[in-house]
Amino acid sequence: MNQAKPRYQQLKDLIIGRISSGELQPADRVPSENELVESMSVSRMTANRALRELNDEGYVDRVAGRGTFVSDYRSQSHLLEVHNIADEIALRGHAHSSQVMRQSLQHARGEVAKALHVEQGTDVVHLLLVHAENGVPIQLEDRHVLASFAPGCLQQDFAAVTPSAYLTSISPLQEAEQVVRASVPNRAVQKYLDIEDGEACLVVIRRTWSAGRPVTFARLHHPGSRYELTGHYTPPGTSRSTSSDVVQLEELRQ
Amino acid sequence: MNQAKPRYQQLKDLIIGRISSGELQPADRVPSENELVESMSVSRMTANRALRELNDEGYVDRVAGRGTFVSDYRSQSHLLEVHNIADEIALRGHAHSSQVMRQSLQHARGEVAKALHVEQGTDVVHLLLVHAENGVPIQLEDRHVLASFAPGCLQQDFAAVTPSAYLTSISPLQEAEQVVRASVPNRAVQKYLDIEDGEACLVVIRRTWSAGRPVTFARLHHPGSRYELTGHYTPPGTSRSTSSDVVQLEELRQ
DNA sequence: CCCGTGAAGTTGTATATACAGGCTAGTACA
DNA sequence: TGTACTAGCCTGTATATACAACTTCACGGG
Numbered sequence: 001m002n003q004a005k006p007r008y009q010q011l012k013d014l015i016i017g018r019i020s021s022g023e024l025q026p027a028d029r030v031p032s033e034n035e036l037v038e039s040m041s042v043s044r045m046t047a048n049r050a051l052r053e054l055n056d057e058g059y060v061d062r063v064a065g066r067g068t069f070v071s072d073y074r075s076q077s078h079l080l081e082v083h084n085i086a087d088e089i090a091l092r093g094h095a096h097s098s099q100v101m102r103q104s105l106q107h108a109r110g111e112v113a114k115a116l117h118v119e120q121g122t123d124v125v126h127l128l129l130v131h132a133e134n135g136v137p138i139q140l141e142d143r144h145v146l147a148s149f150a151p152g153c154l155q156q157d158f159a160a161v162t163p164s165a166y167l168t169s170i171s172p173l174q175e176a177e178q179v180v181r182a183s184v185p186n187r188a189v190q191k192y193l194d195i196e197d198g199e200a201c202l203v204v205i206r207r208t209w210s211a212g213r214p215v216t217f218a219r220l221h222h223p224g225s226r227y228e229l230t231g232h233y234t235p236p237g238t239s240r241s242t243s244s245d246v247v248q249l250e251e252l253r254q
Numbered sequence: 255m256n257q258a259k260p261r262y263q264q265l266k267d268l269i270i271g272r273i274s275s276g277e278l279q280p281a282d283r284v285p286s287e288n289e290l291v292e293s294m295s296v297s298r299m300t301a302n303r304a305l306r307e308l309n310d311e312g313y314v315d316r317v318a319g320r321g322t323f324v325s326d327y328r329s330q331s332h333l334l335e336v337h338n339i340a341d342e343i344a345l346r347g348h349a350h351s352s353q354v355m356r357q358s359l360q361h362a363r364g365e366v367a368k369a370l371h372v373e374q375g376t377d378v379v380h381l382l383l384v385h386a387e388n389g390v391p392i393q394l395e396d397r398h399v400l401a402s403f404a405p406g407c408l409q410q411d412f413a414a415v416t417p418s419a420y421l422t423s424i425s426p427l428q429e430a431e432q433v434v435r436a437s438v439p440n441r442a443v444q445k446y447l448d449i450e451d452g453e454a455c456l457v458v459i460r461r462t463w464s465a466g467r468p469v470t471f472a473r474l475h476h477p478g479s480r481y482e483l484t485g486h487y488t489p490p491g492t493s494r495s496t497s498s499d500v501v502q503l504e505e506l507r508q
Numbered sequence: 509c510c511c512g513t514g515a516a517g518t519t520g521t522a523t524a525t526a527c528a529g530g531c532t533a534g535t536a537c538a
Numbered sequence: 539t540g541t542a543c544t545a546g547c548c549t550g551t552a553t554a555t556a557c558a559a560c561t562t563c564a565c566g567g568g
Contacts, residue, residue: 006551032518043553048519056310064519065561176487182436182456182478200454200478202436224436224454233430260521286548297523302549318549319531 007042011050016059019070020172026072030060084164085141085220089133097135100158101192102128105147112144115207115217123147125154127163130192137193138227143218149210167208167216175209180229185221193223200224261296265304270313273324274426280326284314338418339395339474343387351389354412355446356382359401366398369461369471377401379408381417384446391447392481397472403464421462421470429463434483439475447477454478 005013015031018024031039036047051068054060062068089096107121116124124144131139143163145153149170156166181203185193189201204220259267269285272278285293290301305322308314316322343350362370362378370378378398385393397417399407403424410420435457439447443455458474 008551034517045554046552048521049551051519062519063561064559065517067518067561174488178485178487180434180456180483180485182454182476184438184452184454184478198438198452200436200438202434202456222436224438229434231432231434233432234428262521288548299524300522302551303521305549316549317531318529319547321531321548 008046008050008053011036011040011042011047012054015050015054019059024070026070028070030068030070032067084162084168085131085139086162086165089131089138092133094133095135096131096133098129098131098141098159098162100127100129102126103154103158105154106144108144112217116144116146116214118146125150127153127158129158129163131162136226138222140189140192140221141218142221143216145216146214149215163216163218171210174211176206177208178204178206180204182224189221193221195223195225202227202229204229262300262304262307265290265294265296265301266308269304269308273313278324280324282324284322284324286321338416338422339385339393340416340419343385343392346387348387349389350385350387352383352385352413352416354381354383356380357408357412359408360398362398366471370398370400370468372400379404381407381412383412383417385416390480392476394443394446394475395472396475397470399470400468403469417470417472425464428465430460431462432458432460434458436478443475447475449477449479456481456483458483 015024024030030051033044033047033051036042036050037044040047051060051062055062055068058071060068061071086096086098104126106124106126108116108118108124109120112124113120113122116122118124123146125147127141127143127145129141130137131141141163145163145167147153150167153166158166161169182200183203184198185195185201190197190199193201195201202222202224204218204222206218206220207214208216208218269278278284284305287298287301287305290296290304291298294301305314305316309316309322312325314322315325340350340352358380360378360380361375362372363374366378367374367376370376372378377400379401381395381397381399383395384391385395395417399417399421401407404421407420412420415423436454437457438452439449439455444451444453447455449455456476456478458472458476460472460474461468462470462472
């Protein structure tokens with residue numbers, strides 16, 4: 001039934017486990033190849049493969065002569081494309097604030113139940129909040145969270161910690177699916193985001209999985225005039241160990 | 255100046271070269287590890303690393319007992335997220351057609367020159383075409399291509415082969431950057447896409463690099479009511495060799 | 509005090525070797 | 539004829555060994 005995993009994969013799992021449990025923090029030193037040889041009774045080539053693949057996958061950074069260190073690149077959002085609005089704003093050096101409009105226990109129905117793969121009537125927490133960048137509304141977050149996944153969700157102060165950050169802290173989110181649309185919003189959304197009549201919205205609809213099942217479903221409305229999504233694609237094989245120049249956009253955005 | 259690349263990387267480059275030159279077609283057999291040992295005078299472990307990494311990066315598929323074969327997964331779009339509208343429509347089983355509205359040689363100025371990193375006045379080919387799915391307009395492609403990169407661009411019949419496919423055939427596009435916006439378009443765009451007054455557009459602005467320099471800059475307008483972008487994110491390390499279930503969205507789109 | 513030098517530890521690469529396990533084709537046998 | 543088996547090739551993993559290059563740090567000479 002349960003195939004024995006290869007030795008190098010066991011090593012990877014062990015280290016990933018230490019990272020996601022918090023035992024190893026970003027920038028912490030990971031055991032060197034020789035230390036793994038001693039403590040785990042493997043050959044250096046096996047330890048090398050484990051650490052090299054963790055490097056390729058972005059979990060750690062390796063520097064010849066110095067050692068292997070937990071990467072903090074990954075911790076901010078786990079997946080580059082699926083980021084937290086607060087971090088995104090902070091990255092631009094601006095001030096983030098958010099206002100909780102609704103935070104209530106509800107029964108899932110219709111689209112929400114379908115998206116979360118649960119029966120109609122299952123308990124979900126409904127969150128509605130407006131995120132602002134330097135005081136200007138930039139995202140209306142309309143989110144449903146499986147109550148069984150995040151029991152503390154009703155008490156949490158989401159003005160201080162965003163739902164995204166809170167959910168990530170409970171359990172690493174492992175998979176995400178999103179749809180991006182453009183539409184002219186209804187009055188309610190217009191009011192929340194303080195946008196003109198007839199202005200377009202960029203809508204991101206996102207489902208996120210943890211432990212193999214969907215746990216949260218969010219509709220994110222953004223004012224078309226104040227928000228855009230950016231992405232940068234490089235072919236795999238472009239070594240992660242070389243200096244990461246993730247810069248070079250920005251000028252098109254102005 | 256030019257650091258000697260490691261042996262395994264030379265092997266990878268060699269095989270990638272054979273694939274992108276067309277010498278090796280999808281599903282063709284790639285030299286086995288032992289054949290590389292003989293012909294390239296390397297150890298089997300080195301050949302193994304080269305082929306294993308090509309597998310991880312999606313260039314080839316390996317089957318224990320049978321051999322290594324060129325993957326066709328990669329050839330359709332090189333980067334999953336940066337796809338060709340014609341392929342995308344074909345994937346849905348619908349009919350794609352396109353109409354060329356403009357195909358002319360121009361001098362780059364302003365935003366275009368800036369985006370392509372060239373002097374004002376450099377020759378660029380300007381393309382404007384409307385793509386339709388089952389006869390319904392779904393994308394207005396407003397593209398500028400560096401004339402020096404694609405000399406045949408003015409003669410090409412883009413109603414038959416999309417610019418994206420044509421450019422990919424000239425040289426593999428290696429890097430892409432895109433910005434996604436929502437906006438209400440002007441009259442001209444409205445007319446091309448046959449959309450209602452006041453309806454939103456999903457706008458994708460994309461720059462693509464080849465051989466280290468930007469070669470094409472495109473603004474893609476889509477009717478908000480008839481088009482959406484979808485994305486699916488899985489953490490790296492989710493082995494590529496296991497059966498790829500890229501399915502599982504679709505139901506949210508209805 | 510400063511600088512160079514070298515030792516020790518680290519990653520990066522390359523090789524030879526070994527065994528396990530999957531796949532295929534051909535052969536021997538019933 | 540058909541079936542079972544096996545030889546041969548393939549990938550997948552694991553180990554021991556070796557050398558190169560980089561980083562840090564301590565030590566010693568100027």
